[in-house]
Amino acid sequence: MSEIRYDRMHDTDVIIAPERLHRPDINKAESTEEICPFCEGNETMTPKEIFALRESDTLSNHKGWQTRVVANLYKAVAIEAPHQHHNGRFEYWDGFGAHEVIIDTPLHRLSMVEWNHHEMVSWLKTLRQRVDDLRRDHRIAFMALFKNEGYDAGSMQSHSHTQLIGLPLVPKLQRDLYRRTREHLHTYHSSLIESIIRDEEDAEIRMVDKCGEFSAFCPFASSYPFEVMIGSKNCIGQIDTVSDGDIDALASLLSSVLQRLAQQLNKFAFNLWVSTPPLGEEAKECNAHRLIIRIMPRLYRFGGFEVNTEMMINPVEPELAAKLLRGDDNG
Ligand SMILES: [Zn+2]
Numbered sequence: 001m002s003e004i005r006y007d008r009m010h011d012t013d014v015i016i017a018p019e020r021l022h023r024p025d026i027n028k029a030e031s032t033e034e035i036c037p038f039c040e041g042n043e044t045m046t047p048k049e050i051f052a053l054r055e056s057d058t059l060s061n062h063k064g065w066q067t068r069v070v071a072n073l074y075k076a077v078a079i080e081a082p083h084q085h086h087n088g089r090f091e092y093w094d095g096f097g098a099h100e101v102i103i104d105t106p107l108h109r110l111s112m113v114e115w116n117h118h119e120m121v122s123w124l125k126t127l128r129q130r131v132d133d134l135r136r137d138h139r140i141a142f143m144a145l146f147k148n149e150g151y152d153a154g155s156m157q158s159h160s161h162t163q164l165i166g167l168p169l170v171p172k173l174q175r176d177l178y179r180r181t182r183e184h185l186h187t188y189h190s191s192l193i194e195s196i197i198r199d200e201e202d203a204e205i206r207m208v209d210k211c212g213e214f215s216a217f218c219p220f221a222s223s224y225p226f227e228v229m230i231g232s233k234n235c236i237g238q239i240d241t242v243s244d245g246d247i248d249a250l251a252s253l254l255s256s257v258l259q260r261l262a263q264q265l266n267k268f269a270f271n272l273w274v275s276t277p278p279l280g281e282e283a284k285e286c287n288a289h290r291l292i293i294r295i296m297p298r299l300y301r302f303g304g305f306e307v308n309t310e311m312m313i314n315p316v317e318p319e320l321a322a323k324l325l326r327g328d329d330n331g
Contacts, residue, residue: 002077002095004169012172015076017095023074023156038159040106046070050100051129053122065106066122069130072099076165083139083168098134098143098166102126109160112149112272113262120251123162124239128247130164131240131276140166142174143276145239150269153298170282178282185288193290197233206322209256212249216257218318218325224296225316226265226325228257231292238277238291254293260325261297269298 002017024034037045043061051069058064071079077097084094104112105119115123127145134140144165148155170178184192200206200217208216213232230253236246261268275292277283306312 001081002075004077004093004095004097004167006091008091013169015095017076020074020076036108036159038103038157038161039108040065043068046101046103047073051126051133053126063106066119067105067126068103069100069126070103072101072163075099077167079137079166085168093168096139096168098137098140098164100130100164102130102162102164104147104160104162110158111267112147112160113258115160115255117251117255120255121247124242124247124251125244127162127164127239127274128242131238134164134166135240135277135279137166139168141280142167142170143279144171145274145276147270147272149272150267150298152269152301153271155269178278181288182282182285185285191235191288191290193231193288193292194233194235197231197290201233206318208260208322208325209253211253211256213246214250214253216253218322220318222314222316222318222321223312225299225314226261226297226321227314227318228261228295228325229292230254230257230295231290233290235287236291238286238289239274240277242291250293257295257325260327261295263327264324265297265299271296271298 002015002019005014005016007014035042035045040063043049043063046068047070049060049068049070052060052065053067054060054065077095077099079096079098081096082094083096086092102123104123105115109115131143131145134143144167145162147162149160181192184190184195188195197215200220201215206218206220208218208228210216213234213236214230215232216228216230218227219229230250236242242250261270273294273296275289278286278289300315
């Protein structure tokens, strides 16, 4: 069983998860032409489905789905583990948490860039359902919702999929963000994230595209080359409460951004992060938070500097990245 251990030197937490060691390797899987457990027709190869968007006349764990959600076979944390915190000099949590895999599409798509509008909409609706369902479990203090695409982004399975990890604690970076959001709200009576999006819209130079309520831009202090953030300055809810109309616009904008990135970077590995609603105490100030999607292309590996300082070195100016992504006179 895994454990979440507190690192008192760096005020962070670490998941020690021996089960992760047995994950199949994407490179090996591709070379031996193994049957893909995520393709339609191979439902028996995965753990039983927790949720699926499927035709009404089809049976669970059979064909006829648009998205399927199953427990991760190689869990970092487990929902059946005790929800127990151990204090002392060696402080830890038993490996309690939720670790789900969302199979994004029944087709053997290797990249999100290939998805059509319907696939993008089904995916967003599935994220909405899973976050809404898991937030009712009051043992979960934070949900991480993310995609790793490509080997350089940490993906071990080539068929398009998303992961959701629910933890009994809030990770440090997120804790810091909540604190700053709260301070900004109390000082300026407005939302920090809203100000950031508003300022980027006003500055224009880093804007990439817009659709409906949403804007896509390369953030002023992008950590990654060609990093793109998508968000709305208006209070349209979080991923678990976003409306069908806003999902439609968000799907269109996300597709546009991915196409633009593929045009500049060809086949590229990336991490994608979807913000989740603050839970517990933080949920009271939910209006200060905004639904954000962050796309982080992984063109370079990290070194000792980045790991020890949490300070990234980005060789591409966000202003140039945005210009190229907009398609202005070939950069
Ligand atoms: Zn497949």
